[in-house]
Amino acid sequence: MTAKIDLPNLEDDFNDSPISGANASLTLIVKQISAAVKLPMAMPKGKRREALERYLALFTEDKIALFMVKLSKSIYVKNPKFSIDFMVRNDLVNTLLTGSIEASKVSKYYNVKIMHV
Amino acid sequence: MNCTCGRLMGIIPIIAEKMVDNVALCEVCHCTEIEKIQHNNNKVCSEMLRKLGVPKQCIGATMRKEFCAFQGAPSVLSGELGLFLLGESGVGKTYQMIAWMRHHIYAGRKVAYVDFSDFLCELRADARKYTNIRSLYDYADVVFIDDFDSSNPYVFEFVYNFINHLYKEQKLMFLTAEALPVQDRLAMRIGASTIQVELIKG
Incomplete structure (x- = not known):
């Protein structure tokens, strides 16, 4: 008689490279954001983490790289109110990358025109 | 004739x-x-x-039709308003500004060029010299400020004073920067005396 033993699916444990790859890139992005705004950032957990993953999935790597450059020169640097949550809620990637319309919002005194070069 | x-x-x-x-x-x-x-x-x-200290690679910049491809360009051409060129690094803001500088020289206006990072460095070296530094540009009708930056809170009062001085003296201002200043006191003066143009590549 042989006992039926439920062995854990070891394959699943080793076949998690896509998940760990995503983890690594998410960690890297959080680190980059932290470096850009010069503030310590903790990796979000639970629903916040899911929201961040969903949000970042909307953009290409190039766009995210450009966003990091813009973020590091933006008014959010060393802004104590800045958080990953704030970034997702305010659609900061689009806000910083779209240009003029957002640039005009900086102050009511501006009326920015666009020139393509 | x-x-x-x-x-x-x-x-x-x-x-x-x-x-x-x-x-x-x-x-x-x-x-x-x-x-x-x-x-x-x-x-x-x-x-x-x-002699004014313009970057050597921009000295040959000449005015082109496409530099006036924005709403309100005639008032900048005629010298009624200044210009605030904003955009990422390498988009050609300084080059365009020097072309505008040449345009104003041809129009017979006295021009001055301020490399803003040099201006801030001189200020940091000795803030007591600020009024002397500011008076260096008093002769000019048009002041061209390259790489303007008002984000440093330690020098903001000087930066504000400099812009306010130009505004009060009704000097034409041409500025380049990566972003528009957010401080309302500056924004009001820059908004009133310039047309803000964002240069976007592509």
């Missing part, structure tokens, strides 16, 4: 370091003189730009 050949004569500026004179010449009868004057103008203008 008409030439002896019957054609209408054009007004050609003759640029010297301290003044600009205008002469009426016929494009056909005086073509060699016009060519000589234009060549000399270019030389004198480049020398003036070099």
